[in-house]
Amino acid sequence: MIKLTLAKNVAFNIVNEKAIAGLMKALSDTYEKSSATNKVYLMRRLFNLKMGEGNSITDHINEFNTILAQLESVQIKFEDDVKALILLTSLPDSWAATVTVVSSSTRENTLNLNDIRDLLLSKDVRKRDLGESSSHVSNSTLNTKGRGRITQKGQNG
Secondary structure, eight states, rough: HHHSSSHHHHHTTTTTTSSHHHHHHHHHHHHOOOOOHHHHHHHHHHHHHHOOOOOOOHHHHHHHHHHHHHHTTTTTOOOOHHHHHHHTTSSSSGHHHHHHHHHHOGGGGGGHHHHHHHHHHHHHHHHHHHOOOOHHHHHHHHHTTTTTTTTOOOOOO
């Protein structure tokens, strides 16, 4: 079943593999090479990763985790607090207040990636909820404008 989802040129390279373990090893050996070029490429992807203004924090964190997993597959690992710092520095300016609060409120100057991730995701949910409720309020405000009596200065009426 896995072979059916691969491109023809990829499937051709693993045509002789029958077991899933052998298939996965062949794919890993082919595409997760631990070459210096691959390591540099992955490191650049990680350090150049920037979330665009208004983009989904969930998508950003997923991409961040994917790059980290790829780096770990080529034996490059970061301490948890370094991962958290890299994630925080990849956020756009609109998240600056959150970054400041998080980085100044950590105990003993240690950051935990899971805690940072959870905080960012919950803040995103709150932002969206506030955005939706704000738009409901502003829509209802727009609907009530013009229903009152308008008086103009300089008119005797």
